[in-house]
Amino acid sequence: MDSPVSPIAANIFMEALEQQPPFLDTLIVKKEDGTVKLLVYRKPTHKDQYLNYQSHHPLHQKLGVIRTLYNRKDTVVTEEEDKVEEEKKVQEALRTCGYPDWTFKKVKDQIQSVKPKKVSKKTDDKTRSKGMVVLPYVKGVTERVSRVMKNYNISTAMKPHNTLRKQLVHPKDKRDPNNTTDAVYKIPCMNCELSYIGETGRKFGTRLEEHKSEAEKVSKTVTTRAGRKESLTTTHKSAITDHVVDKNHVI
Template identity: 60%
Template sequence: MGSPLSPLGCNIFMEWLEQKAIATSPITCRPRLWRRYVDDVLEVIRRGEVDNLTRHLNQSDPTDSIKFTYEQEKDGAIPFLDTLIIRKPDGTVKLCIYRKKTHTDQYLQFTSHHPLHQKLGVIRTLLDRNDSIVTEQHDRDIEEQHIRKALSTCGYPNWTINKVKKDKSSPKPKCTSKKDKNSEKSRGLVVIPYVEGLSEKMARVFRKFGFSTAMKPHRTLRNILVHPKDKLLTNKKAEVVYEIPCADCPKSYVGETGRSFGVRLQEHQKEVQKFESKQYTRSTRKSSMTDQHKSAITDHVVATNHNIAWEEANIVDRESDKTTNGSRKPFGLDRGERTF
């Protein structure tokens, strides 16, 4: 079933709808058991009343935005989430792992560039699910064989599964004294990029000094192949530090703008063009040098009669940090830029 509502709104609406629908349902098709998780419902009703109950549920929604469909018990079994509920001949039920027909048993490949503990975590997750869901030992053994076969296809050697089983059977002892708890308390978390063979050694070093480590991939196929947004043109970028060089000397102008780089560059060009179009004599040029101009670029052009290399203007950094009151932090030119 589906709904155009938000997840939170849908859940609240579903609670109201199911309470109303169950309370108003005819006695002949009223469910004896109703258990829902998000949009999956497990129900127990009389035989032959499934169609009547489904029709009643779909008529109970005044917005007509939620539609119920159903799947009946087949061969004494019915799936619910990742659990397969099986009816036994004596009337009791047992639980097994349920996989859809489209399930491929594809897990993280053992040859993937990931830390070993993440690969062991895949094994632990599958074994924990087997122990917590499957109710009978015979079915647990069958499920474990299925897990071993699937992981073997993904390149996992047997020693990895045996290691996880051993760790599960002999968990680490809990700290009993306050001294032991304080000694094992981490001093912080360090996130490092994962490089096979190097990151594990760094983690051991950090552990000696009481720091926990987390590893993340620094280069993934998603970063290489997926680009959901078009690349922003240089003249469209805002909140930048830019440099405009002089064509006739090694000096350059470094400025900062919160608007787009293209707009700010055009403003510089228009102001300089005003003075470039004028014919200066020696006396008028000397007097114009004392005038207050809008930028140091204009001051440089008027004083030296140099040309500006507009086509070589470029962005040297991004500056988007703001203080708590919304004003911009001053940017320090600490990289040795030359300004007019």
């Protein structure tokens, strides 16, 4: 059994209806007969700025803008006359963004011609997808490459390879690795496959210079047999220096 609604909650709900409350993209409107209808809600700051038709994007993405707005109109708006008005608003806004009239007709035809997909139990090698590749979009070229790949059951996705954000926005300066602190680092040997793994809480560049100076200092003293024999009995600061002495390798 449904729990009764309190009078206070009912009054709040009715007052909200009188004020036409918005919810996400939906505007709830109370009619004179007491029933409600739904419209598409736009914020007062909405400027009808969509993807410009002259922008360097594939055609299906531009048609997708129209399809998205049409689908919102069909799923949100409840009355037919309001759907007609919403469609006029959409077309007027997109014409401002450079969309020609044939694009609206094309999307309408696509929506009306959509048929429910048949569920196939088996897929043979000719229809089975062989994967997807992402192609940088170059007008007139990427479309042709996509059609060729479609013949081999390879799906494609397109993305712009050169954007204003990529050219102008650099939120962070590149950090010098030598200034990194609390780092785990790896130093390879030039003469064998061994590597030294170290950890430092100081700047990596400071610790690296210590490794270099000690290895160079020891290398100069082991040029003779006596110097090497003496160095083998000396305790060094790191395994890098031990490797230089023991193997006579270059780090």
